[in-house]
Amino acid sequence: MRKQAAILQEMGYTLWQLRQSTPEHGEQPQPPVPAEKPSMPESPAPKAGILDSAAKSALSGTASDRRAETIATLDWAALTEAIQECHACGLCARRRQAVPGIGDRTADWLFVGEGPGAEEDAKGEPFVGQAGKLLDNMLAAIGLRRDHNVYIANAVKCRPEGNRTPSAEEMAACRPFLLRQIALVAPKLIVLLGKSSVHSVLKDDRSLSALRKKPLSFGAIPVVVTYHPAYLLRNLPEKAKTWEDLCRAREIFRESEAHPLLE
Ligand code: URA
Numbered sequence: 587m588r589k590q591a592a593i594l595q596e597m598g599y600t601l602w603q604l605r606q607s608t609p610e611h612g613e614q615p616q617p618p619v620p621a622e623k624p625s626m627p628e629s630p631a632p633k634a635g636i637l638d639s640a641a642k643s644a645l646s647g648t649a650s651d652r653r654a655e656t657i658a659t660l661d662w663a664a665l666t667e668a669i670q671e672c673h674a675c676g677l678c679a680r681r682r683q684a685v686p687g688i689g690d691r692t693a694d695w696l697f698v699g700e701g702p703g704a705e706e707d708a709k710g711e712p713f714v715g716q717a718g719k720l721l722d723n724m725l726a727a728i729g730l731r732r733d734h735n736v737y738i739a740n741a742v743k744c745r746p747e748g749n750r751t752p753s754a755e756e757m758a759a760c761r762p763f764l765l766r767q768i769a770l771v772a773p774k775l776i777v778l779l780g781k782s783s784v785h786s787v788l789k790d791d792r793s794l795s796a797l798r799k800k801p802l803s804f805g806a807i808p809v810v811v812t813y814h815p816a817y818l819l820r821n822l823p824e825k826a827k828t829w830e831d832l833c834r835a836r837e838i839f840r841e842s843e844a845h846p847l848l849e
Pocket of ligand 1: 699700701702703706711712713714715717718740816
């Protein structure tokens with residue numbers, strides 16, 4: 587018990603309100619294909635092409651190849667604009683604004699959540715609500731800060747009404763944006779927070795408990811799977827497991843620093 591109490595203290599445990607799930611689905615208007623835009627000089631160039639094969643195989647053979655292929659060419663400015671103007675699924679109908687992502691665009695660490703809630707929809711920034719406070723504490727527990735060497739994105743960029751879990755179709759419509767963010771950031775490690783991000787990035791629907799200790803990767807980038815902060819707010823015992831996962835992520839990162847990939 588003492589160990590768990592120490593872990594919880596370190597992770598700044600506070601009892602916050604839960605996200606709710608509702609079953610409604612929005613209608614799905616046809617996606618406009620974003621115009622291809624030239625690279626903007628102020629955007630950092632993508633890091634070396636370690637994602638090429640993963641990104642290519644993820645993009646081939648889907649129904650929206652052309653749209654996905656166009657998105658895969660966008661620089662940061664064009665990508666942000668395409669996300670903000672996206673009408674590829676029904677989530678756009680009720681959003682106040684799309685929430686592209688936040689953080690260091692050259693970060694070594696990428697954290698991926700599910701989708702914006704009410705506060706994120708209002709502010710245009712991921713993880714600013716109660717789950718965000720816990721995420722900040724989780725980052726602090728392993729010596730990270732959201733504005734330093736960390737980028738935070740979501741599986742879907744628009745708020746699902748009632749904070750329900752996004753549908754597979756909504757995640758598929760948003761996936762090219764997430765893949766492009768991964769390619770542009772080119773992190774050294776990806777931490778997937780909850781089932782939706784695992785579904786979206788890895789296309790794997792196994793349970794988190796089956797996946798969390800497995801050696802996983804997206805292309806050449808190691809992936810660590812753990813529980814979503816909103817889930818942790820209502821499932822106290824899983825916080826200790828998340829602490830283990832974060833420590834494992836830190837070890838994998840240190841290992842990758844000690845033995846960098848040859849590019
Ligand atoms: N939950 C998420 O998955 N993402 C956010 O941005 C906020 C809450």
